[in-house]
Amino acid sequence: MPDTDQALWRDLLSAVQRSDPGVCRHWFSEIKLSGIESGVMELVAPSRGHVEYLRRECMRVFTEAAVEATGHLLGVRFVTEPTLQKSAATDGAATNGHAPQPASAIDELTFSPDYTFESFVVGPNNRLAHAAARAIVDTPGRTYNPLFIHGGVGLGKTHLLQAICVGIEQNSPDARLLYISCEGFITRFIECVQSGRMDDFRHQFRDVDLLVIDDVHFLAKRDRTQDEFFHTFNSLYQQQRQIVLSSDAPPDQIPDVEERLVSRFHWGMVAPIEPPAYETRVEIVKNKARNRGAKIDDDVAGFIAARIDSNIRELEGALTKVQMLASVDESPVTMEIARSALGEERRKEPAPVTIESVVDAVTAYYDVSLSSLQSKKRHRSIAFPRQVCMYLAREHTRYSLEEIGGYFGGRDHSTVLHAVRKVGKARQTDEHLDAAIRRLERELTGSSKPSGE
Ligand code: ADP
Numbered sequence: 001m002p003d004t005d006q007a008l009w010r011d012l013l014s015a016v017q018r019s020d021p022g023v024c025r026h027w028f029s030e031i032k033l034s035g036i037e038s039g040v041m042e043l044v045a046p047s048r049g050h051v052e053y054l055r056r057e058c059m060r061v062f063t064e065a066a067v068e069a070t071g072h073l074l075g076v077r078f079v080t081e082p083t084l085q086k087s088a089a090t091d092g093a094a095t096n097g098h099a100p101q102p103a104s105a106i107d108e109l110t111f112s113p114d115y116t117f118e119s120f121v122v123g124p125n126n127r128l129a130h131a132a133a134r135a136i137v138d139t140p141g142r143t144y145n146p147l148f149i150h151g152g153v154g155l156g157k158t159h160l161l162q163a164i165c166v167g168i169e170q171n172s173p174d175a176r177l178l179y180i181s182c183e184g185f186i187t188r189f190i191e192c193v194q195s196g197r198m199d200d201f202r203h204q205f206r207d208v209d210l211l212v213i214d215d216v217h218f219l220a221k222r223d224r225t226q227d228e229f230f231h232t233f234n235s236l237y238q239q240q241r242q243i244v245l246s247s248d249a250p251p252d253q254i255p256d257v258e259e260r261l262v263s264r265f266h267w268g269m270v271a272p273i274e275p276p277a278y279e280t281r282v283e284i285v286k287n288k289a290r291n292r293g294a295k296i297d298d299d300v301a302g303f304i305a306a307r308i309d310s311n312i313r314e315l316e317g318a319l320t321k322v323q324m325l326a327s328v329d330e331s332p333v334t335m336e337i338a339r340s341a342l343g344e345e346r347r348k349e350p351a352p353v354t355i356e357s358v359v360d361a362v363t364a365y366y367d368v369s370l371s372s373l374q375s376k377k378r379h380r381s382i383a384f385p386r387q388v389c390m391y392l393a394r395e396h397t398r399y400s401l402e403e404i405g406g407y408f409g410g411r412d413h414s415t416v417l418h419a420v421r422k423v424g425k426a427r428q429t430d431e432h433l434d435a436a437i438r439r440l441e442r443e444l445t446g447s448s449k450p451s452g453e
């Protein structure tokens, strides 16, 4: 672009950075200003996914920045191909990416540029899910079918699902992929039933090489949709087409889903994503900062990671807060800035529960010894207190599943996961157990605050 445009674009970008560093991405440097016409500034981004991101997250901040940078009232338009000057490159080209897309009733196939394998930090909490996702990109339909990823909110399920799609799209551009939210699937099903166009529906969902459905727990109680989904599943499975699903709970813990579906969800690989441990959170903060083109020191990343210990979306929010304050203060991101940005959240300072204190409390309460907890003994009188230890250690310390398993007699992470889930679930129905665990928790955290803050 001409020098004047270059300069204008640089001004605009720095205005965006000042006002909302959280939405900035390193690839903003690839955006080109194609011109201003009829009060609209046109900006060209590398792909549909990038354009979608800009339209979704950045419309307002770019518009304000455009006004600031030019001193004129301007609108902003994001496109994949310039439409203003008819340059030779785009003129009449058959591959013009900007040609109007055929109207489609279902989610357009665009993936967030943030959700790739490169930007996914692998840790003990998501290693299995990540490895399975990678394997699927290498040999779709043949390694694990279906792949069923489950985990709590904001732990990276959608990120991994989209990374799979992008990976497969790169490996085989001709592959027919369908990525859709469960609600999208349900809506589409209802529409097709109502308009009597079930053939369309079947064609759309069965004639694909990869079907990815996000958040399948929304199928709960939807009997007819489940029935159709069951047939969709079978059809794809028989043709060795890859199916990838995500959910907020493991298959057998999604309420109100038919048994025959639950059993199919188990046919391939069921992979959990757990909340990330501290070290992984630090890496995620660094990774996000890099992706935003921001510089932060290790101690600041560590500080942010220590503040937020569950949902990764909140971690990103905390990083944004810190970046914002730095931007307002026109300062680099220092520890001091981080402290004052997140200072008021000092709260949750997790009580320093140690694994020893968990063991002390549990051995006293259940009258078992540490050595039997660490032994291979599987009698209930020992196995159960051991599971309680695992549960408490998981809930109240920063150790990973592997580490906890190792400590309690060299058990693997799935044993710990099983224990954590079992005790967590049992607590909900068994009052005595719940009371016992609350008592242990009070002892551990030295407080009488009610749980569930
Ligand atoms: P979910 O679908 O499980 O609710 P998302 O996939 O939407 O969660 O993830 C929430 C946010 O956390 C996203 O911005 C995502 O990029 C980020 N995130 C989650 N896990 C990771 C990870 N392992 N590495 C990097 N970013 C992650």
Ligand code: MG
Pocket: 157, 158, 159, 214
């Ligand atoms: Mg999601």
